[in-house]
Amino acid sequence: MSSRLARRRRGPWRSRLRPRDVLATGTVGIRTRRARSAFTALGIAIGIASMVAVMGISSSSKADLLAELDLLGTNLLQIQPGQNTFGEAATMSPDAPSMIRRIGPVQSASSIAAVNATVQRSDVVPSSTKNGIQLLATEVNLTETLGASAAAGRLHDEASIQLPTVVLGAVAAERLGVDDVSNGPRVFIGGRWFDVIGILEPLRLNPDIDRAALIGLETARTVFGVEALPSTIYVRTTPAQVEAVRDVLARTASPGSPNEVQVSRPSDALAARAEVDENLQNLLLGLGGVALLVGGVGIANVMVISVLERRAEIGVRRALGATRAHIRNQFVVESTVLSLLGGILGVTLGFVVTTVYARRQGWLVDLPIQGLVFGVLAALLIGAFAGLYPAVRAARLDPAEAVRPAA
Numbered sequence: 501m502s503s504r505l506a507r508r509r510r511g512p513w514r515s516r517l518r519p520r521d522v523l524a525t526g527t528v529g530i531r532t533r534r535a536r537s538a539f540t541a542l543g544i545a546i547g548i549a550s551m552v553a554v555m556g557i558s559s560s561s562k563a564d565l566l567a568e569l570d571l572l573g574t575n576l577l578q579i580q581p582g583q584n585t586f587g588e589a590a591t592m593s594p595d596a597p598s599m600i601r602r603i604g605p606v607q608s609a610s611s612i613a614a615v616n617a618t619v620q621r622s623d624v625v626p627s628s629t630k631n632g633i634q635l636l637a638t639e640v641n642l643t644e645t646l647g648a649s650a651a652a653g654r655l656h657d658e659a660s661i662q663l664p665t666v667v668l669g670a671v672a673a674e675r676l677g678v679d680d681v682s683n684g685p686r687v688f689i690g691g692r693w694f695d696v697i698g699i700l701e702p703l704r705l706n707p708d709i710d711r712a713a714l715i716g717l718e719t720a721r722t723v724f725g726v727e728a729l730p731s732t733i734y735v736r737t738t739p740a741q742v743e744a745v746r747d748v749l750a751r752t753a754s755p756g757s758p759n760e761v762q763v764s765r766p767s768d769a770l771a772a773r774a775e776v777d778e779n780l781q782n783l784l785l786g787l788g789g790v791a792l793l794v795g796g797v798g799i800a801n802v803m804v805i806s807v808l809e810r811r812a813e814i815g816v817r818r819a820l821g822a823t824r825a826h827i828r829n830q831f832v833v834e835s836t837v838l839s840l841l842g843g844i845l846g847v848t849l850g851f852v853v854t855t856v857y858a859r860r861q862g863w864l865v866d867l868p869i870q871g872l873v874f875g876v877l878a879a880l881l882i883g884a885f886a887g888l889y890p891a892v893r894a895a896r897l898d899p900a901e902a903v904r905p906a907a
Contacts, residue, residue: 523833523837525826525830525833527833527834527837528830528834529806529810529834530834530837530838530841533806536802537838537841540798540799540802540838540842541838541839541841541842541845542842542845543794543798543799543842544796544798544799544838544839544842544843544846544879544882544883545842545843545845545846545849546846547789547790547793547794547846548842548843548845548846548847548849548850548875548876548878548879549845549846549847549849549850549853550850551789551846551850551871551874551875551878552846552847552849552850552851552854552867552871552872552875553849553850553853553854553857555867555868555871556850556851556853556854556858556865556866556867556868556871557853557854557857557858559866559867559868559871560854560857560858560863560864560865560866560867561858561861561863562866563863563864563866564858564861564862564863564864564866567864568704573647573736573739573767574739574742574765574767575736575737575738575739575742576645576646576647576705576734576735576736576765576766576767577734577735577736577737577742577745577746577749577763577764577765578732578733578734578735578763578764578765578766579592579596579600579732579733579734579735579749579750579753579761579762579763580731580732580733580761580762580764581730581731581760581761581762582759582760582761582762583760584757584760590754590757590760590761591729592729592730592731592733592753592754592761593729593730593753593754594727594728594729594730596611596730596733596752596753596754597609597610597611597639597730597733599752599753600733600735600749600752600753602752603737603745603748603749603752605737605738605741605744605745606735606736606737606738606745607736607737607738608641608644608645608735608736609645609733609734609735609736610638610639610641610642610644610645610646610733610734611638611639611642611717611730611731611732611733611734612636612637612638612639612642612709612714612730612731612732612733612734613636613637613638613717613720613726613728613729613730613731614634614635614636614637614731615635615636615637615690615715615720615724615726615728616635616726617635617689617690617724618635618689618690619631619633619634619635619666619672619676619687619688619689619713620687620688620689621676621677621678621687621688622688623688623693625688631675631676632675632711633672633675633676633711633712633713634708634711634712634713635689635690635712635713635715636709636712636713636714636715637714637715637716637717637719637720637721637726637728638656638661638714638715638716638717639717640656640657640658640661640716642656642714642734643655643656643667643700645734645735645736646703646705646706646709646734647736648700648701648703648709649700649701650667650698650699650700650701651670651699651700651701652679652680652681652698652699653667653681653682653696653697653698653699654697654698655667655698655700656697656698656714656716660697660716661715661716661717661718661719662716662718662719663695663716663719664692664693664694664695664715664719664723665694665695665696665697665715665716665719666687666689666694666695666696666697666713666714666715667696667697667698667699667700667713667714668687668696668698668699668700668713668714669699669700669703669709669710669711669712669713669714670699670700670701670702670703670710671702671707671710671711672710672711672712672713673696673699673700675711678696678699679699681696681697681698681699684696687713689713689715690723690724692723694713694715705766705767706734706766708732733753735749742765746763746765749761749763750762750763793882796839796882796883796885796886797886799835799838799839799882799883799886799887800835800886800887800889800890802838803831803834803835803886803887803890803891804889804890804893806831806834806890807831807890807893807894807897810894811897814827814894814897814899815897815898815899818897818899819899824895824896825895827891827894827895827897828891828892828894828895829891830891830894831887831890831891831894832884832887832888832891834887835883835884835886835887835890835891836880836883836884836887837883838883839879839880839882839883839884839886840876840879840880840883842879842883843875843876843878843879843880844876844879846875846879847872847875847876850871850875851867851872854867855867
């Protein structure tokens with residue numbers, strides 16, 4: 501008893517509210533004005549949902565692309581002739597593939613050579629008609645090196661590649677109207693009929709092969725009388741030795757002029773695509789941030805109106821002993837809870853949008869946990885800042901002025 505009296509003598513007595521009571525008083529406005537609270541929270545939810553969806557869709561796209569890269573392999577290298585010192589197109593030796601196959605970590609190497617001949621579905625089609633199909637002469641192990649498989653029919657083997665047979669890329673088969681090889685379809689190439697024995701599955705890393713018709717190198721030499729110099733050499737190497745092999749490929753393919761050949765990795769283009777979306781993602785995140793800011797302004801506006809409507813309530817509470825801190829905390833808690841509800845709704849909506857979109861695209865669903873946490877934290881911060889000014893304004897109301905009826 502004496503300690504209580506001593507505390508009262510040291511200063512004015514201050515009432516205290518437990519956290520549970522602060523939360524109860526802070527949610528009074530939300531419980532009594534449900535429709536307004538729902539629409540206000542929806543503004544925050546839209547901003548959070550857009551940000552979460554942008555992060556989730558971008559991350560899912562990237563994860564799917566990287567997973568596809570893992571399947572296709574990043575250990576495929578590609579060699580093409582460049583230009584000589586006089587600016588003319590360089591050529592590669594026919595022995596280049598066999599020399600490359602002598603490199604220890606190289607698992608397989610195969611070349612293709614462009615042949616100047618038109619590929620037509622029928623001999624009545626004018627040879628001047630262009631359909632974008634290129635004729636390529638290949639080695640028998642090309643499909644093995646590329647990791648290709650047959651969508652229909654079969655691939656070239658040691659016997660068929662010596663004969664007038666052709667394997668069509670996926671796009672080439674579609675343009676020629678060939679989708680079934682069981683009935684022995686034929687195509688007219690450079691004035692001669694070739695039997696179609698197979699159609700390739702699409703090759704993501706080698707779209708040029710998709711648009712080509714493939715025949716054997718020896719067939720190209722005997723039927724069309726061409727030298728068939730390699731225009732591209734594909735090299736499949738041990739994954740751990742990709743860079744080491746890449747460093748010696750140019751000198752191996754062209755010992756006398758290594759500067760006249762270009763070595764690239766097809767998977768680099770796909771890997772670059774995984775990073776290209778970052779600028780677009782930043783733009784969309786900026787738009788989501790604007791939507792979130794608009795939602796925060798909406799909450800601040802609603803809280804200011806709430807203070808004006810509840811002047812009498814504030815005055816009565818002050819008259820009954822509530823301090824300025826109690827009133828300020830009440831309105832800060834109300835705006836924060838309102839934003840938190842919008843944040844949870846927005847995160848849920850963003851997750852649903854990401855999942856539905858990714859599955860419709862056939863992607864892996866990958867939504868970063870930090871994106872969900874960021875969404876909720878952003879909502880809390882927006883709510884706290886949005887409710888700060890109305891809360892301070894409410895706390896400064898004079899009790900006598902607050903309970904006085906409007907004139």
